Amino acid sequence: xxxxxxxxGSVHSPADLRRVPADRLPELASQIREFLVTKxxxxxxxxxxxxxxxxxxxxxxRVFDSPDDRILFDTGHQAYVHKMLTxxxxxxxxxxxxxxxxxxxxxAESEHDTIENxxxxxxxSYADGLAKAYALKGERRHVVAVVGDGALTxxxxxxxxxxxxxxxxxxxxxxxxxxxxYSPTIGGLASHLASLRLSPGYERVLERVKDSLSRTxxxxxxxxxxxxxxxxxxxxxxxxxxxxxxxxLKYVGPVDGHDILALESALVKAKRFGGPxxxxxxxxxxxxxxxxxxxxxxxxxxxxxFDPETGRPLAKPSAKWTSAFAAELVKVAGxxxxxxxxxxxxxxxxxxxxxxxxxxDRVFDVGIAEQHAVTSAAGLALGGMHPVVALxxxxxxxxxxxxxxxxxxxxxxxxxxxxxxxxxxxxxxxxYGIWDTSxxxxxxxxxxxxxxxxxxxxxxFREAVAVDDGPTVVRFxxxxxxxxxPAVERLGDGIGAIDVLRRDARADVLLVAVGSFAHLAMDxxxxxxxxxxxxxxxxxxxxxxxxxxxxxLATEHRLVVTVEDGVRAGGFGTAVVQALSxxxxxxxxxxxxxxxGFHPQGTRAEILAALGxxxxxxxxxxxxxxxxxxxDHAGTVGAAAGQLRRPxx
Numbered sequence: 001x002x003x004x005x006x007x008x009g010s011v012h013s014p015a016d017l018r019r020v021p022a023d024r025l026p027e028l029a030s031q032i033r034e035f036l037v038t039k040x041x042x043x044x045x046x047x048x049x050x051x052x053x054x055x056x057x058x059x060x061x062r063v064f065d066s067p068d069d070r071i072l073f074d075t076g077h078q079a080y081v082h083k084m085l086t087x088x089x090x091x092x093x094x095x096x097x098x099x100x101x102x103x104x105x106x107x108a109e110s111e112h113d114t115i116e117n118x119x120x121x122x123x124x125s126y127a128d129g130l131a132k133a134y135a136l137k138g139e140r141r142h143v144v145a146v147v148g149d150g151a152l153t154x155x156x157x158x159x160x161x162x163x164x165x166x167x168x169x170x171x172x173x174x175x176x177x178x179x180x181x182y183s184p185t186i187g188g189l190a191s192h193l194a195s196l197r198l199s200p201g202y203e204r205v206l207e208r209v210k211d212s213l214s215r216t217x218x219x220x221x222x223x224x225x226x227x228x229x230x231x232x233x234x235x236x237x238x239x240x241x242x243x244x245x246x247x248x249l250k251y252v253g254p255v256d257g258h259d260i261l262a263l264e265s266a267l268v269k270a271k272r273f274g275g276p277x278x279x280x281x282x283x284x285x286x287x288x289x290x291x292x293x294x295x296x297x298x299x300x301x302x303x304x305x306f307d308p309e310t311g312r313p314l315a316k317p318s319a320k321w322t323s324a325f326a327a328e329l330v331k332v333a334g335x336x337x338x339x340x341x342x343x344x345x346x347x348x349x350x351x352x353x354x355x356x357x358x359x360x361d362r363v364f365d366v367g368i369a370e371q372h373a374v375t376s377a378a379g380l381a382l383g384g385m386h387p388v389v390a391l392x393x394x395x396x397x398x399x400x401x402x403x404x405x406x407x408x409x410x411x412x413x414x415x416x417x418x419x420x421x422x423x424x425x426x427x428x429x430x431x432y433g434i435w436d437t438s439x440x441x442x443x444x445x446x447x448x449x450x451x452x453x454x455x456x457x458x459x460x461f462r463e464a465v466a467v468d469d470g471p472t473v474v475r476f477x478x479x480x481x482x483x484x485x486p487a488v489e490r491l492g493d494g495i496g497a498i499d500v501l502r503r504d505a506r507a508d509v510l511l512v513a514v515g516s517f518a519h520l521a522m523d524x525x526x527x528x529x530x531x532x533x534x535x536x537x538x539x540x541x542x543x544x545x546x547x548x549x550x551x552x553l554a555t556e557h558r559l560v561v562t563v564e565d566g567v568r569a570g571g572f573g574t575a576v577v578q579a580l581s582x583x584x585x586x587x588x589x590x591x592x593x594x595x596x597g598f599h600p601q602g603t604r605a606e607i608l609a610a611l612g613x614x615x616x617x618x619x620x621x622x623x624x625x626x627x628x629x630x631x632d633h634a635g636t637v638g639a640a641a642g643q644l645r646r647p648x649x
Contacts, residue, residue, distance in 0.1 A: 006031055012087050014061040014112075025260045029054045032081060033288040039092040041308040044426065045103055046077035048286040048299035049148075052178050052257070056281055057081035059263035060144060060174070063271060067111045069142040070130055074123030074151045076104035076116065077302070078176065086112040096426035098602030103427060118430040119398065120368040121154025123147055124173065128160050131169040142170050142271060149177040150345060153367025164276045165248035172270045173249075173278045176257070178285040253280030258287060297348060318480040322419055324454040325476070326351030328461050329388060329417075330358050339465065342377050342389045344370045350390035350419050370395050374402035374414075381412035386465055393418040393433025393475060400439060403471060408443045413468045417461070421450075421475035421515070422565030423594065423608055428601035434594045436475055437514075438570035441544055445470035447495055448544035450515030454481045460541060463495055473544075477516050477565065479604065485518055487539070491549045498549045499539040506534025508626055510557040512550060514543055514564035514572050521563055523615035524622065533626060543572045546579040554580055559626050560589045563618060565608075568593035590625050592618055 007024060008031040011017050020028060032054050040047045058081075060071055066086065073079040083091070083101065088109065094100025105113035115126050127145040134141045151157060152175065164171055250273060255266045263281060270277035286292025286299035291311025293299070300306075305314045333339040333355055341363040347353040356363035366373045370391060377387035396403070396418060407414050421433035440446055447467060449460040457476060464472035487499035501518060502525050509528060513521030518539045525535040536557065540547055543564075554560050560580070562573035573591020580589060592613070599607055608614060612621070 008032060008035060008084075008089070011085060012089075014066050014085060017058065017061050017085055022261065025055075025058060029058060029260070030288070032058075032084060035084065035089070035092070036080060037289050037308050039095060040080075040303070041306050042093075043095040043097060044302070044304040044306075045095050046080065046302045047289070048292050048295075048301045049078040049178075050080040051287045051289055051292055052283040052285040052299075053078050053146075053176060054081055054287070055258045055260045056146070056174070056176060056263060056283060057085065059260050059267055060146070061085050062260075063264055063267040064142055064144055067114075069144065070114050070127075071112070071144045071146065072115055072123040072127055072130075073105060074145060074147045075120045076118045078146070078148065079105050079113075082112070083110070086110050096428075096601055098600065098606045100601070102601060104430065116430065118427070119395070120148070120151040121156040123151070124157050124160035124164065127171055127173075128164050128167075131164075131167070131171045135169050140170075142172065144172045144174060146174045146176055149175060150368055153345065154369050155371060161249070168275045170271075170274050171276045172267070173276065174267075175253075175278060175280045176283055177254070177280060178257075178283045250275065250277045251280065252277060253282075255279065255281050257281035257283030319454065321454070321457065321476040321478065321481055322349070322351045324457040324481060325390075325417055325419075325461060325474070326354035328458040329355050332462060332465060333359055333362065336386070336465070338384065338386045340364065340380060340385050340387050342366065342373050342380075342387050344368055344373045344391060344395065346390070346392065346395075350392070350417070352388075352390045370399040371402050374399040375406040377414045378402070378406045378410065378412050381407070381414050382410070386413050386415065386468075388415045388417060388465065390417040390419065392431070393421040393436045394424075394431050397435055397439065403440075403446075404443055407471045408445055411445060411470045413465075414471050415461075415464045415467075416471065416473045418473060418475040420478045422477045423599070423604050423611075424478050425604045425607065426601055429598035432599065433475070433477075434565065434567050436473070437543065437564065437566035437572055438574075440473060441570055441575060443471070446473065446544060447471075447542055448473040448475065449495075449542045450475050451541075452482075452499075452513075452515055452518035452539050453484045455484050456539075456541070463542075467495070475515065477604070482516060482519050485522070485539075491553075492547065495542045496547050496549065498541055498547050498553075500536065501539055502535060502537040504529060504534035504536065507536060507557045508533040508559065509535045509622060510538065510553050510560045511535055511622070512538045512540055512560065512562045512572075512576065514540065514562070514566070517563045517565055517613075520613070520615050520618065524563075524619045527615060527619035528622060528626075531623060533623075540572075544575065546572075546575050550576060551579055551583045551585060554585050554587050554589075557587060558629055559622075560587055561618075561622055561625070562589070562591045562593075563613075564591075564593045565613070566593060567596050569596045588625075588629060590621070592621065 007028050033051055036050055064071060088101060091101035096103040102109060104118040105116055107113050107116060123145040127143045131143045252266045252270055255262050266279050270279050300311060303313060306312060307314060341352040341355045343350050343352040343365050345365060345368045347356060347365050352363055373389055377389050380387045418436055421436060424431050424433060440448055449464060451457040451460050461474050464474050485501060487501055489500040491498050501522060511521045511525060521537045525537050528535050540550060562576050564572045568591060571593050573593055577589045580587060594611060
């Protein structure tokens with residue numbers, strides 16, 4: 001790995017940056033943007049947001065003294081430039097790769113990273129706590145929270161602002177206002193800020209009128225004064241200053257977020273004030289890279305590897321899990337007028353956008369506000385609709401209380417579609433969807449499905465929205481759809497039915513695989529068969545609650561093994577153990593799943609391999625377990641297993 005040449009190559013720390021002459025800062029900004037495009041084109045990553053915060057990040061590090069002063073980013077995907085200015089330029093060759101540079105702030109990487117913040121709307125609460133701690137310890141340190149306007153759609157931000165405004169501690173809040181979170185920011189606050197973004201055109205018109213009237217004798221100057229008064233009234237109506245000052249917060253701005261000197265001036269004023277101040281910076285997402293600036297969908301928010309000349313993705317298009325869901329959602333909505341879609345600023349990535357294209361009045365994007373999304377869905381269900389709430393699995397964690405008490409307690413028919421379930425890869429531990437199966441297992445009346453392929457996505461989604469007495473969940477991973485895996489037999493009907501994917505003549509091992517791990521289980525079965533063991537492979541389809549058919553099959557086998565891509569603690573395997581115990585079935589059960597922990601970034605395949613979740617690793621474990629059962633005939637487990645009946649043929 002090599003550092004860049006030129007001016008950028010001389011900046012390894014904020015101290016180096018402060019030595020750069022002011023007249024060379026535009027040159028540095030240009031080099032940063034070129035660096036970002038070149039590096040992210042190879043690895044993928046959050047490009048658009050970082051192109052938009054180049055000048056803002058330069059100004060922050062010239063005015064504040066990191067790490068003594070703390071700079072927090074909300075969300076953390078806009079911290080690439082911050083990483084570059086704090087000594088991590090060489091690491092961008094391995095951005096978001098295993099053992100490489102994180103795509104978010106990372107405390108293990110640098111003392112300049114305070115929080116590993118990759119879920120939105122949290123930084124203001126962190127900042128409030130930090131400012132309180134420094135005040136209690138008598139430390140004169142500044143805390144700066146850089147908050148995207150999209151993050152301000154989250155309620156936690158406003159809870160924090162309510163507390164921050166009541167204090168006199170030095171805390172600077174920089175609102176990075178680019179009018180977008182992933183896609184265009186929505187909601188009342190967004191509309192208020194958007195009105196301000198319209199005002200530059202108004203200002204230019206007024207200037208032209210001023211120039212014209214100034215050349216008109218006698219009438220011109222008085223007329224201009226009248227217009228100026230009108231202008232002031234319009235600005236009072238349009239500007240967000242009264243909104244923030246009503247909260248008790250001082251307000252500076254709006255500031256051109258691409259004018260470094262203007263930004264520095266505003267930040268210096270905020271720093272000197274000594275209390276909580278909002279600096280409102282207007283930025284352009286994707287700034288300086290034409291393919292990003294012209295990408296109407298999301299300004300190249302988070303592309304995979306792409307051609308830096310054109311901005312076009314390098315990967316060939318393929319059928320995705322999300323696409324399979326989106327297609328079926330539109331079909332079902334065409335058949336049922338009560339189907340509505342809800343998402344939290346993720347309409348495109350979750351597939352809800354496809355529904356909006358066909359039925360725009362039946363889609364509600366609530367912004368980055370998952371808690372509100374879920375309870376609003378409860379209200380829709382109370383009103384006779386069947387809401388489909390589409391989120392990334394990791395983001396449902398934020399709304400567990402709402403799902404438990406606002407939906408499930410009321411036995412409301414709300415379907416949750418969890419995209420990016422399981423190990424997702426380059427975005428790292430905060431984005432892994434490994435918690436859902438365990439967390440949701442304690443929700444009374446909840447049914448949870450895990451499709452193994454595209455056909456089952458459609459089938460199980462239809463079964464989910466047919467439920468009218470409680471919440472349902474359909475979870476699936478990210479990426480391309482695997483080949484369809486047909487069942488050789490279906491046992492039962494509806495939600496309680498399970499699919500048998502393989503049944504050998506001998507019944508040594510019952511291998512129960514959740515979702516996309518069905519393909520892995522078939523590979524494992526083939527390896528075990530090569531060693532003389534008979535395997536039955538089952539896809540439970542609906543993993544919560546455990547189907548009685550799983551219990552029935554367990555009595556016919558010597559060993560039960562579950563395989564899943566969620567955390568082991570409280571997961572599907574635990575539920576199977578409990579089901580067999582309740583039924584007094586004395587067959588040994590072994591569960592293979594993701595260990596509890598915050599696992600590092602990398603590709604999905606790399607992380608699964610590191611966790612021992614490959615066909616080879618699983619087959620090796622199962623072989624050891626079944627051999628242990630064979631050698632224990634004199635023991636309780638072996639005796640019990642020997643008494644179990646074999647399946648009739």
